[in-house]
Amino acid sequence: MTTSLPGAEPDIERLKYAYRDRRAGGGFWDFRTWGLLDAGVQFNEGQFRDMVVSTLRENGRDQKWIESASVIEVGCGWGRNLYIFHELGFSHGQIDGIDLMEHFVAHGREICPSLNINVGNGLSINKPEKSYDIVLFHTVFSSLLDTRLHGGLLSEALRVLKPGGLILIYDIVEGYRTSLLEDERGKIEYIRPVGQDTLSACAERIDLKPVKSVVLGLTPRIRTLVFNGVTSPIRRRLGFANRPRKSFLTRRAIASVLSLIPGLRSHFFLVLAPEGPADAGL
Numbered sequence: 255m256t257t258s259l260p261g262a263e264p265d266i267e268r269l270k271y272a273y274r275d276r277r278a279g280g281g282f283w284d285f286r287t288w289g290l291l292d293a294g295v296q297f298n299e300g301q302f303r304d305m306v307v308s309t310l311r312e313n314g315r316d317q318k319w320i321e322s323a324s325v326i327e328v329g330c331g332w333g334r335n336l337y338i339f340h341e342l343g344f345s346h347g348q349i350d351g352i353d354l355m356e357h358f359v360a361h362g363r364e365i366c367p368s369l370n371i372n373v374g375n376g377l378s379i380n381k382p383e384k385s386y387d388i389v390l391f392h393t394v395f396s397s398l399l400d401t402r403l404h405g406g407l408l409s410e411a412l413r414v415l416k417p418g419g420l421i422l423i424y425d426i427v428e429g430y431r432t433s434l435l436e437d438e439r440g441k442i443e444y445i446r447p448v449g450q451d452t453l454s455a456c457a458e459r460i461d462l463k464p465v466k467s468v469v470l471g472l473t474p475r476i477r478t479l480v481f482n483g484v485t486s487p488i489r490r491r492l493g494f495a496n497r498p499r500k501s502f503l504t505r506r507a508i509a510s511v512l513s514l515i516p517g518l519r520s521h522f523f524l525v526l527a528p529e530g531p532a533d534a535g536l
């Protein structure tokens with residue numbers, strides 16, 4: 255697969271190497287740790303979902319608009335975020351996802367055969383111009399270390415965006431712990447925060463303007479403490495899964511208050527739109 259961005263291949267290869275053993279159903283990709291039954295994940299992902307809904311509402315997108323609207327998630331993994339659009343009422347044939355990793359896509363199709371997800375590169379989406387009303391990137395930019403790829407992905411998103419379309423970005427904030435993989439090839443970094451200001455500046459260079467930027471979520475360490483309790487590392491070592499606690503509502507209230515403290519927030523939600531009237535496609 256070519257990247258259509260000369261010089262960017264090594265970073266794509268690094269990413270594919272870093273994710274090659276990340277099997278859905280194990281560790282990082284386990285539906286129990288990424289899924290909604292994990293209380294901490296549900297807190298952060300619930301905020302992400304609320305942001306998607308409020309963004310559509312604030313931009314005048316109603317149920318009638320949704321019925322004919324189309325969305326693509328670039329870097330969809332096994333497609334876990336796409337359910338939000340089903341829930342919202344987007345029609346089935348209008349929800350697409352692409353990802354570089356064949357085994358993620360295969361897993362998504364296995365657990366949900368009706369998901370329209372395909373192996374593909376967000377730098378050259380196999381669709382004509384102006385195909386989608388929404389392009390979503392959920393924790394994609396932080397998986398790419400070569401910053402030229404960030405601009406490349408945004409330009410391609412802009413190409414496939416319909417007039418009045420929106421680009422939604424959810425990613426980790428600067429200061430979030432970076433992740434390293436260590437093996438015979440040495441240390442391989444595979445998560446590096448990009449930051450909403452850096453991405454906004456990158457977007458502005460190609461005539462995309464930020465229309466919303468919110469910092470939210472809770473850092474993993476605090477989230478674990480709040481939702482699983484201080485004894486959770488010990489319980490995990492003893493083989494007990496992190497089950498949602500009975501006091502979930504109280505814990506969620508505590509998490510909501512803590513997530514108002516800037517230094518404890520983990521993610522940002524950024525919305526970009528092409529320069530021009532935001533209601534052009536309504």
Ligand SMILES: C[S@@+](CC[C@H](N)C(=O)[O-])C[C@H]1O[C@@H](n2cnc3c(N)ncnc32)[C@H](O)[C@@H]1O
Pocket residue numbers: 269273328329330331332333334335352353354355358374375376377391392393394397398
């Ligand atoms: C941290 S994962 C997030 C997956 C998914 N968005 C989710 O929330 O479950 C980042 C994903 O971005 C994908 N990715 C990174 N660059 C990409 C590109 N240029 N084209 C398609 N997918 C890409 C990776 O293969 C990986 O699956």
